[in-house]
Amino acid sequence: MGWFRRGGSVSTLDLLVAGLGNPGREYARNRHNVGFMVAEELARRHDAHFRAKFHGRLAELRLEGSRIALLTPETYMNESGRSVAAALRYFKLEPERLLVVHDDVDLEPGRLQLRLGGGLAGHNGLRSVTAVLATREFLRLRLGVGRPGRGDRRSVADFVLSDFDPDVDAKAIVTRAADAVELLAGEGLEAAQARFNEREP
Numbered sequence: 168m169g170w171f172r173r174g175g176s177v178s179t180l181d182l183l184v185a186g187l188g189n190p191g192r193e194y195a196r197n198r199h200n201v202g203f204m205v206a207e208e209l210a211r212r213h214d215a216h217f218r219a220k221f222h223g224r225l226a227e228l229r230l231e232g233s234r235i236a237l238l239t240p241e242t243y244m245n246e247s248g249r250s251v252a253a254a255l256r257y258f259k260l261e262p263e264r265l266l267v268v269h270d271d272v273d274l275e276p277g278r279l280q281l282r283l284g285g286g287l288a289g290h291n292g293l294r295s296v297t298a299v300l301a302t303r304e305f306l307r308l309r310l311g312v313g314r315p316g317r318g319d320r321r322s323v324a325d326f327v328l329s330d331f332d333p334d335v336d337a338k339a340i341v342t343r344a345a346d347a348v349e350l351l352a353g354e355g356l357e358a359a360q361a362r363f364n365e366r367e368p
Contacts, residue, residue: 180258181233182352184209185251187269187292189328190241198312199244199327201341202268202292205310206237208345221253231353247292248299255300266306266351267296268344272323274311276335279347279363281308281356306356310344 186206187199194200210217210226215237217224223240236258240250255265263283269292274280284304287293297303315326331337343363351359 178259178264179234180227180236180260180264182264182266183236183238183251183254183258183260184266184268184348185238185240185247185254185296187244187247187267188239189243194328196330196337197328198270198331201270201310201312201337201344203239204337204341205268205308205344205348206239208341209235209348210237212345221250221257223250223254225254230349233352235352244292244295246295248295248297251296252299262300262302262305265300266308266348267293268308268348269293269310270312270327271309272312272314272327274309274313276311276313276331277340277343278311279308279344280311281306281347281351281360281364283307283356306351308344308347308351310340 184206186202188194188203189197189200213228213230215226215228217226221238222242223238226237228235228237236254238250238254240247242250251265255262269290271288273288283306285307287297312327314323315321321329347359347363350362
């Protein structure tokens, strides 16, 4: 059975998973688009299909007894909040039932962190979501992508808008992140944190 319980909620949805990124083929494999990649991996696993909705792409699925929606905003990163807020309004969800999946340069590649609330860490997608919702109290799944290494003259912005280096297993990062979302939906935040909020061995 799913961890989420609707109780008196008017929503028929248990969790909205918003994977952040930029639309367009040129950005598809960028570090900044790892949120999109996770949403697409979850859709693939559960045979869910995206359709255009809420200034983005939406797919719906059942997971561990919970009804989940996957959203990938097509508004570009800086305007992600517009798409997320439209979906929350439609499904009549409180922000606590929103999980934002995003890249994080302050975590080394492959490290994950699930949390409720927290700062923005200079992330434009988080800033947009927070501004539109007027709260930081939503779930986040931070996916470590690291920072430019010694001798790398790229700015952080240019770094995240480039693809993962060949020695980084991006597929493994996406796989673990999708596993974390599934565990969150099935057993709750604390169980998912206990398993995934540690450094990859």
